[in-house]
Amino acid sequence: xxxxxxxxxxxxxxxxxxxxxxxxxxxxxxxxxxxxxxxxxxxxxxxxxxxxxxxxxxxxxxxxxxxxxxxxxxxxxxxxxxxxxxxxxxxxxxxxxxxxxxxxxxxxxxxxxxxxxxxxxxxxxxxxxxxxxxxxxxxxxxxxxxxxxxxxxxxxxxxxxxxxxxxxxxxxxxxxxxxxxxxxxxxxxxxxxxxxxxxxxxxxxxxxxxxxxxxxxxxxxxxxxxxxxxxxxxxxxxxxxxxxxxxxxxxxxxxxxxxxxxxxxxxxxxxxxxxxxxxxxxxxxxxxxxxxxxxxxxxxxxxxxxxxxxxxxxxxxxxxxxxxxxxxxxxxxxxxxxxxxxxxxxxxxxxxxxxxxxxxxxxxxxxxxxxxxxxxxxxxxxxxxxxxxxxxxxxxxxxxxxxxxxxxxxxxxxxxxxxxxxxxxxxxxxxxxxxxxxxxxxxxxxxxxx
Amino acid sequence: xxxxxxxxxxxxxxxxxxxxxxxxxxxxxxxxxxxxxxxxxxxxxxxxxxxxxxxxxxxxxxxxxxxxxxxxxxxxxxxxxxxxxxxxxxxxxxxxxxxxxxxxxxxxxxxxxxxxxxxxxxxxxxxxxxxxxxxxxxxxxxxxxxxxxxxxxxxxxxxxxxxxxxxxxxxxxxxxxxxxxxxxxxxxxxxxxxxxxxxxxxxxxxxxxxxxxxxxxxxxxxxxxxxxxxxxxxxxxxxxxxxxxxxxxxxxxxxxxxxxxxxxxxxxxxxxxxxxxxxxxxxxxxxxxxxxxxxxxxxxxxxx
Numbered sequence: 145x146x147x148x149x150x151x152x153x154x155x156x157x158x159x160x161x162x163x164x165x166x167x168x169x170x171x172x173x174x175x176x177x178x179x180x181x182x183x184x185x186x187x188x189x190x191x192x193x194x195x196x197x198x199x200x201x202x203x204x205x206x207x208x209x210x211x212x213x214x215x216x217x218x219x220x221x222x223x224x225x226x227x228x229x230x231x232x233x234x235x236x237x238x239x240x241x242x243x244x245x246x247x248x249x250x251x252x253x254x255x256x257x258x259x260x261x262x263x264x265x266x267x268x269x270x271x272x273x274x275x276x277x278x279x280x281x282x283x284x285x286x287x288x289x290x291x292x293x294x295x296x297x298x299x300x301x302x303x304x305x306x307x308x309x310x311x312x313x314x315x316x317x318x319x320x321x322x323x324x325x326x327x328x329x330x331x332x333x334x335x336x337x338x339x340x341x342x343x344x345x346x347x348x349x350x351x352x353x354x355x356x357x358x359x360x361x362x363x364x365x366x367x368x369x370x371x372x373x374x375x376x377x378x379x380x381x382x383x384x385x386x387x388x389x390x391x392x393x394x395x396x397x398x399x400x401x402x403x404x405x406x407x408x409x410x411x412x413x414x415x416x417x418x419x420x421x422x423x424x425x426x427x428x429x430x431x432x433x434x435x436x437x438x439x440x441x442x443x444x445x446x447x448x449x450x451x452x453x454x455x456x457x458x459x460x461x462x463x464x465x466x467x468x469x470x471x472x473x474x475x476x477x478x479x480x481x482x483x484x485x486x487x488x489x490x491x492x493x494x495x496x497x498x499x500x501x502x503x504x505x506x507x508x509x510x511x512x513x514x515x516x517x518x519x520x521x522x523x524x525x526x527x528x529x530x531x532x533x534x535x536x537x538x539x540x541x542x543x544x545x546x547x548x549x550x551x552x553x554x555x556x557x558x559x560x561x562x563x564x565x566x567x568x569x570x571x572x573x574x575x576x577x578x579x580x581x582x583x584x585x586x587x588x589x590x591x592x593x594x
Numbered sequence: 595x596x597x598x599x600x601x602x603x604x605x606x607x608x609x610x611x612x613x614x615x616x617x618x619x620x621x622x623x624x625x626x627x628x629x630x631x632x633x634x635x636x637x638x639x640x641x642x643x644x645x646x647x648x649x650x651x652x653x654x655x656x657x658x659x660x661x662x663x664x665x666x667x668x669x670x671x672x673x674x675x676x677x678x679x680x681x682x683x684x685x686x687x688x689x690x691x692x693x694x695x696x697x698x699x700x701x702x703x704x705x706x707x708x709x710x711x712x713x714x715x716x717x718x719x720x721x722x723x724x725x726x727x728x729x730x731x732x733x734x735x736x737x738x739x740x741x742x743x744x745x746x747x748x749x750x751x752x753x754x755x756x757x758x759x760x761x762x763x764x765x766x767x768x769x770x771x772x773x774x775x776x777x778x779x780x781x782x783x784x785x786x787x788x789x790x791x792x793x794x795x796x797x798x799x800x801x802x803x804x805x806x807x808x809x810x811x812x813x814x815x816x817x818x819x820x821x822x823x824x825x826x827x828x829x830x831x832x833x834x835x836x837x838x839x840x841x842x843x844x845x846x847x848x849x850x851x852x853x854x855x856x857x858x859x860x861x862x863x864x865x866x867x868x869x870x871x872x873x874x875x876x877x878x879x880x881x882x883x884x885x886x887x888x889x890x891x892x893x894x895x896x897x898x
């Protein structure tokens with residue numbers, strides 16, 4: 145009797161363990177159930193090998209149409225052939241996507257192909273997360289990159305390989321209020337950064353108490369460092385070398401530009417609005433700011449929602465070094481967790497996503513650019529609109545250099561300095577000196593320390 | 595012989611008890627083991643290494659992460675922010691919750707409605723609550739702007755001010771905490787034996803004396819519980835920061851400890867260093883809780 149009871153106790157113990165383990169199994173990643181399916185498919189495959197379908201997973205970011213359009217492209221790819229089937233999965237924002245890749249990689253799994261922002265490219269490359277696609281790119285089933293703009297191919301190039309290819313490319317866009325410009329007697333959008341500062345003052349309107357009712361320009365809260373990069377590069381300045389051996393956050397060009405931008409704030413000609421009020425875009429759409437430096441992202445919203453004036457687009461002005469623009473957006477990568485036997489198929493899919501037709505389709509649906517020559521030909525209908533044509537004129541000037549984004553130390557030091565100077569009105573020289581020292585110190589801790 | 599037999603059966607009974615105990619404890623222990631103790635131990639191990647989650651090998655760095663931590667200005671800033679956040683939220687929320695509970699404890703019409711209203715913030719998703727507060731505090735669109743406009747003053751720009759951003763987060767923290775604490779206080783108030791009040795009233799005690807010498811002492815165990823749980827909860831604040839300010843406007847002006855830890859680990863890929871942060875936090879919470887327990891002996895009154 146006692147034995148029996150002991151036995152039942154032990155059984156209940158084992159049962160409890162089993163329940164817990166079963167619970168763990170339920171919580172296991174969705175990849176697990178796929179395994180038996182592959183096994184089942186494996187058996188008959190021996191008889192009819194050529195019929196075997198290669199299953200791939202593609203992870204992407206971008207909510208709304210820019211994300212849906214990727215699902216649609218994946219569906220088109222699946223429809224276009226019967227050898228490869230891709231499952232498209234949304235993973236949240238750029239940061240969430242990177243974290244998802246990180247955890248999947250640590251567990252030795254993950255998608256074969258993924259979209260990837262610009263922040264993580266170098267860290268992922270240095271850690272062996274990304275596959276060198278140069279052999280595919282240059283191979284017999286390669287992609288013609290001869291009409292890719294600027295130096296976009298350099299963005300993901302490290303140590304002779306290419307690990308990241310641009311996919312959703314944004315260019316800098318200056319939005320301006322046509323009537324405000326006419327009122328101020330200005331002939332058109334600023335051609336140079338000097339004109340930009342001059343115009344910002346002329347466009348500012350104040351009431352009898354000296355309070356600004358219309359700012360010349362509204363700065364972006366949170367990511368103003370992106371338009372700043374174009375500004376700095378165009379004026380011949382540099383923030384860091386690509387290998388971080390020379391970080392120059394206190395480059396005289398940067399100090400001068402930041403001082404000028406701060407002066408506008410002090411004079412009431414510029415503001416960095418609160419994000420909740422709709423931020424810089426809200427200020428522009430309500431006619432409270434005559435210019436904003438942004439991307440093609442909000443194009444549709446701005447054109448539809450602007451009240452009481454005509455919004456128009458222009459390229460960013462040129463500086464002493466001409467036009468040098470910082471690209472925005474993201475790219476596409478193959479992950480090293482992809483098994484060898486699936487990599488050709490993964491490339492096939494990447495090639496499809498990068499085809500002129502896909503990029504043109506994506507541009508139509510998402511607001512990103514048809515960023516290379518043949519894609520623009522495929523999107524000729526879109527470019528008949530003068531505004532899209534103007535936006536696309538920026539493409540040849542893109543500098544494929546994400547070094548500021550890729551180093552957390554440089555990126556955060558720069559962002560903090562920008563916020564300090566434009567929100568707290570801290571002294572630009574001192575702030576940038578401190579930021580430079582902080583970035584130099586911080587980069588030593590990163591895996592790509594020079 | 596008889597003695598041995600007794601001894602044997604007691605051992606058997608003990609063994610049986612022991613096995614029963616194990617059978618009941620095992621599932622929980624396994625869950626805690628896998629999802630709590632193992633990560634803590636692993637994090638402890640990571641804190642002596644330099645690693646980015648991705649590379650196949652870790653670099654052992656001994657105590658360097660801890661040494662660096664003490665020299666890191668972000669560390670001290672987020673410790674300061676977390677300290678300000680935690681104590682403000684816990685003390686102000688508890689005080690207001692206690693007042694609210696006293697008010698709700700009276701027999702007023704519609705009392706259940708007011709109780710529900712008071713508790714609602716606690717069950718509201720933090721993300722939604724934080725977003726609502728972002729709009730409320732907005733100097734241009736928020737309802738507060740109506741007041742500012744009526745007064746003819748420029749409203750403060752809470753979320754883009756380095757001094758006010760943290761307080762915006764604290765306000766949301768307090769708002770969410772009040773409902774939770776007030777329900778506990780209310781339960782406590784209703785548990786106080788009426789006889790105590792009646793006896794005191796017979797002795798001629800005033801309302802203030804009833805409150806001071808019966809209500810407050812009888813509520814101390816609940817205050818203590820809410821203090822300990824509230825402090826731990828507040829120290830872990832993350833979501834409000836992530837939604838309202840992302841630690842800005844000039845990082846880390848409004849970043850809390852856990853938010854910064856997350857940034858270090860998952861945005862900057864510094865698993866080892868972030869683990870050192872986590873270990874420090876782990877020890878800090880234990881120490882603070884122990885101090886609270888020790889101090890509670892002086893002021894918490896158990897029983898009547």
